[in-house]
Amino acid sequence: MSTKKTIMVVDDDSDYRFQQKVQLEASGYTVVEADSAEQAMEELEKTRPDLALVDLMMEEMDAGFTLCYHIKKKYPDVPIILATAVTRETGLEFDAATSEERSWIKADVLLAKPIRFDQLRREIERLLGIAK
Amino acid sequence: METLQVLVCDDEPGMRMSVARALRDFTFTASDVNAEVRLETDVAETGEEAVKKIDAAPPHILLLDHKLPGISGLDVLEHIASKKIDMLTIMITAYASIETAVRATRQGAYDFLAKPFTPAELKNAVRKAAEHVIVAQHARKLAREKRQVRFQFISVLAHELKAPLGAIEGYMQLLRDGSAGDDPEVYRQIIERCMTRTAYMRKMILDLLDLTRIESGQKKREFVEVDVVASARTAIETATPDAQPRNIEMRLLADHPVRMRADAGEIEIILNNLVSNAVKYNRDGGSVEVKIAESEDTVIISVSDTGIGMSEEECAKLFNDFVRIKNRKTRDILGSGLGLSIVKKLAHAYGGDATVASRPDIGSTFTVTLKKAFIPTGTMLDS
Numbered sequence: 464m465s466t467k468k469t470i471m472v473v474d475d476d477s478d479y480r481f482q483q484k485v486q487l488e489a490s491g492y493t494v495v496e497a498d499s500a501e502q503a504m505e506e507l508e509k510t511r512p513d514l515a516l517v518d519l520m521m522e523e524m525d526a527g528f529t530l531c532y533h534i535k536k537k538y539p540d541v542p543i544i545l546a547t548a549v550t551r552e553t554g555l556e557f558d559a560a561t562s563e564e565r566s567w568i569k570a571d572v573l574l575a576k577p578i579r580f581d582q583l584r585r586e587i588e589r590l591l592g593i594a595k
Numbered sequence: 596m597e598t599l600q601v602l603v604c605d606d607e608p609g610m611r612m613s614v615a616r617a618l619r620d621f622t623f624t625a626s627d628v629n630a631e632v633r634l635e636t637d638v639a640e641t642g643e644e645a646v647k648k649i650d651a652a653p654p655h656i657l658l659l660d661h662k663l664p665g666i667s668g669l670d671v672l673e674h675i676a677s678k679k680i681d682m683l684t685i686m687i688t689a690y691a692s693i694e695t696a697v698r699a700t701r702q703g704a705y706d707f708l709a710k711p712f713t714p715a716e717l718k719n720a721v722r723k724a725a726e727h728v729i730v731a732q733h734a735r736k737l738a739r740e741k742r743q744v745r746f747q748f749i750s751v752l753a754h755e756l757k758a759p760l761g762a763i764e765g766y767m768q769l770l771r772d773g774s775a776g777d778d779p780e781v782y783r784q785i786i787e788r789c790m791t792r793t794a795y796m797r798k799m800i801l802d803l804l805d806l807t808r809i810e811s812g813q814k815k816r817e818f819v820e821v822d823v824v825a826s827a828r829t830a831i832e833t834a835t836p837d838a839q840p841r842n843i844e845m846r847l848l849a850d851h852p853v854r855m856r857a858d859a860g861e862i863e864i865i866l867n868n869l870v871s872n873a874v875k876y877n878r879d880g881g882s883v884e885v886k887i888a889e890s891e892d893t894v895i896i897s898v899s900d901t902g903i904g905m906s907e908e909e910c911a912k913l914f915n916d917f918v919r920i921k922n923r924k925t926r927d928i929l930g931s932g933l934g935l936s937i938v939k940k941l942a943h944a945y946g947g948d949a950t951v952a953s954r955p956d957i958g959s960t961f962t963v964t965l966k967k968a969f970i971p972t973g974t975m976l977d978s
Binding site: 476478479481482485486488489490577580581 | 761762764765766768769772774775776777781784785788792
């Protein structure tokens with residue numbers, strides 16, 4: 464990696480945020496944290512991350528969706544990984560596998576929580592075009 | 596208004612008519628549950644007809660003649676018992692012999708009316724049966740509701756216990772995968788966070804045990820003379836290790852001992868919950884004021900803080916099980932969500948109440964009243 468890439472982690476669960484941050488930093492990324500969609504918006508004014516990892520369900524049930532929409536509007540090129548425990552908690556299946564799904568879910572990849580870190584790292588490398 | 600169905604089975608047309616007439620406009624209030632009751636009467640001429648009607652739609656109450664042309668009243672009773680139909684039967688018998696009474700009771704009759712009877716005697720017997728039916732209905736409804744509440748409680752509990760496990764599991768995976776890098780400080784933080792989540796999970800389980808003991812009435816209560824001021828002092832001492840590093844000053848306002856007959860452990864639970872909350876939800880450098888006062892018949896505990904406070908809607912739901920106010924200010928404060936629900940239940944057990952007055956960003960005052968003259972029972976009734 465020539466320059467360190469910056470990843471924004473948005474999640475209201477401080478433990479989860481910390482875990483992602485530790486692992487991403489150990490993998491050579493710079494991490495910007497936000498504990499709410501609101502804080503993420505503030506942070507986005509200051510930083511243009513190379514990638515955003517967003518939790519779907521924060522205080523307001525679908526805050527993640529709205530945030531994704533705003534990120535894509537501000538920085539259309541920043542890839543987004545949307546993490547969700549929805550499938551685990553409600554059994555509701557949804558995905559961002561097809562372009563039609565991606566057109567309304569403004570995310571590039573949808574990962575079901577709990578996310579395995581090696582899987583997350585692969586997705587990040589793929590989205591950032593980092594050759595292994 | 597509740598309507599109960601009454602079926603009159605008698606082969607004498609005069610009897611059927613006079614019973615139906617006596618019950619037609621008969622309404623009364625079932626005293627135990629305070630429900631207005633009216634009756635709807637149907638008739639059957641024979642036991643066979645009664646059985647057919649019962650099978651189609653069982654009445655609440657059956658007035659059943661013993662001596663019928665075809666199958667007897669006892670045969671009808673036997674049919675009801677064998678099919679386990681939930682209804683009450685009042686036997687009408689011309690010769691109120693002991694033998695008939697005993698046999699009918701064995702078959703499940705609820706009461707007797709000896710011919711000839713007056714309309715007043717009839718109404719009395721029907722009313723007694725109707726009240727029994729209504730009370731049983733209400734008891735069933737309550738049991739259903741209780742099951743429902745219990746089910747909800749368990750599902751929320753499962754969710755609440757899963758959260759810390761999920762966090763700890765996340766840290767464990769991170770350590771196992773060796774993906775945390777090589778900074779020892781990071782490892783120290785990971786261990787610290789696991790310890791905190793474990794401690795709160797333990798706290799939740801302990802609160803839960805308190806709560807189930809309170810609700811099941813299994814907790815042995817020992818009533819002694821308790822000085823509430825001394826209990827408050829202990830609660831403040833218990834909270835000091837959490838208050839000191841954050842420069843939170845705690846004051847006790849009470850000029851003399853305030854005594855009441857109570858279970859010392861319960862008073863301790865109330866004060867510990869209120870004082871530890873006042874510290875937990877305070878700002879650094881804030882203060883906590885514990886005031887113990889009394890009137891002739893009431894002990895008043897009030898605990899004020901200078902913390903984050905709450906909106907009116909937040910205050911309204913605060914005392915329910917597992918309610919934790921979730922916003923940016925409380926996000927990193929851990930709790931079981933059971934403390935205040937326990938406080939309220941205990942206050943009720945002393946004939947008092949627990950209330951809160953709060954202003955966002957200024958602070959909250961929790962007030963608990965306990966009746967001194969409240970005659971405590973050995974076990975605590977569900978409040």
